[in-house]
């Protein structure tokens with residue numbers, strides 16, 4: 414179904430609803446929301462007490478206006494600032510965060526607020542699911558990736574040495590507040606990494622949206638706020654629909670992992686250290702998924718070419734060249750994939766495609782086909 418907005422301009426602030434019965438919540442999208450955050454946050458608080466958790470990169474920009482807005486509304490606030498980076502999604506930081514929150518003598522009626530990107534959102538969500546066996550939490554995502562994907566849908570968790578997001582919980586937030594102005598302070602690499610997740614929604618089931626992105630990507634990357642808002646709203650609407658249908662990923666939600674089975678293996682092998690951002694891993698993983706689909710005769714070379722041309726045009730990686738893959742083998746990557754949460758009966762789940770907007774979930778992929786694909790990708794990197 415096409416969700417591409419057709420009106421000439423979208424309203425400055427727009428609200429979408431994730432329909433999950435008594436766990437339903439709003440996603441509010443617009444520029445400048447953080448400075449007036451109390452307007453949306455106060456109505457979802459059980460009591461006027463919050464703990465804001467953020468990271469050292471985000472805190473200088475957005476912690477003061479968020480706290481000012483809440484304090485003006487007589488909300489009692491504490492704040493905790495963690496180190497920035499994927500390595501913060503660890504057992505060690507999880508433990509230290511839980512102890513710090515408990516140190517503040519919180520109650521079950523205290524709300525945690527995650528102010529930051531996907532790392533902070535996933536970690537704080539998992540802490541909220543765990544501390545006192547469950548505290549309410551609000552997501553205030555400040556990166557494109559977290560605004561269009563990780564802050565919506567209630568997947569929370571941390572990485573382990575066995576792989577990404579392998580320990581966590583489903584725990585829905587009470588509200589998502591996506592301030593599009595926050596994207597102005599993102600560096601281009603972070604913005605692009607988030608853009609890979611935006612493209613994903615077009616590739617899954619919305620070819621019109623992909624076509625719209627082909628025409629408008631450069632403008633939205635360069636800062637056209639109206640186009641950014643349209644892209645974020647379209648992405649969030651797509652995600653809200655899938656989550657409402659399949660909250661716990663027993664079926665359709667797995668489509669949102671297009672490019673992720675391969676991508677997570679690349680991230681695990683690079684060690685989450687910044688050599689490869691999650692969205693970059695997803696863009697390479699998506700290229701691999703289209704390559705595998707073409708090799709299996711499912712998808713045309715023309716569609717595959719259109720996808721790689723678009724990712725390359727905006728500057729996202731479409732090969733492994735930036736990575737040190739000298740010691741990598743197909744079996745090492747396959748081993749990472751076999752630890753994926755979606756392995757069932759030892760069979761990997763892949764999201765493959767019959768073309769742009771025609772992704773599907775399959776377990777019927779022979780390991781040898783995947784091994785041959787990875788061998789070719791690794792070989793072309795060593796030439």
Ligand code: GLY
Nearest residue numbers: 562566568666669
């Ligand atoms: N990022 C995939 C999901 O939320 O299901």
